Amino acid sequence: MTDMPEAPGLTLRSVQTDDQPFLDALYRSTRDDLLGSHVDPALVATLIAMQQMVHENGQRKAYPQARRELILRDGEALGRIVTDSDPLRGMRVVDIALLPRARGRGHGGAILRRLQREAAALQVPLRLSVAKGNAGARRLYLALGFEVEEAGDAADQMVWRARGRA
Template sequence: MHALPLSALASLPAPYQLRAQRDDDDGFAAALYSSTRDDLRQTPAEPAVIEQLIAMQRRMQSHGYRQSYPHAAYLLLQHGDTPIGRLVLDRQGEVLHLVDIAILPAAQGRGAGSAVLRALQAQAGAQQCRIHLAVNKSNAAARALYQRLGFRLRGENEVQELLAWSA
């Protein structure tokens, strides 16, 4: 197990920066997760029930990540001083797992995701490790971004494509 120091991603171009997620970021993290769950908003149910379902799904995701990746780094992506996204990274041997990346819809398509991924690629290249991630098949924009940045299919299931990148 190798730790991934936050300084490893110092190559992010201004105005982007990463910092460790703190307890006082929980409200942002909840809003960010909620912004990614339009699929659940299509459920034929009362809005309050849907919001409860989203909150429950967020708790389950968080628990699952902490169980599967107990040493993961939880990072907040900022544009200047404004939080716009989150990353969950876990290094296991020669593989850097991008467990999760989420960017607020209003901040998507403006280069933040590309900047983060290029910084990860630079770090992985410098440490001679691969990057693995999973992307939902329904997320065409993210899939296209990963393909443009050289990620290749290493497997798939009914819901996700499993991608890999190496220098």
């Protein structure tokens, strides 16, 4: 487990096979676009499960060496983060998700500051992408010093570099 001094009680630990029910619930909680629809709930559940499988398989294929960790607060699972590190390309936040009740409480910022310290120590950039419609995450990333590196139609690629490094 990794502790974060600026956020007492907040830790990361590797995802384990018995975490799957939490990961399923977490993914569902990020799909407001489908959960709020007036479509048959059974069909929505099937669509979400299929999209989750495609999402996770895509991440594993694109980033086979990525760290997959749960975000815990005093031992309670609040979210998940997937990060990848490559000596040439630097570090990447592949995915980060928090339960709705954990958002806006500083957990994401604490984790990203920890990753910024890691990237600075390795003298590499830290990259992530943010969906165009995710204004809250975009505000957080900009406040932490990330800059848009490449604008896209659906998402922007952002980068953070330690001053005088990477």
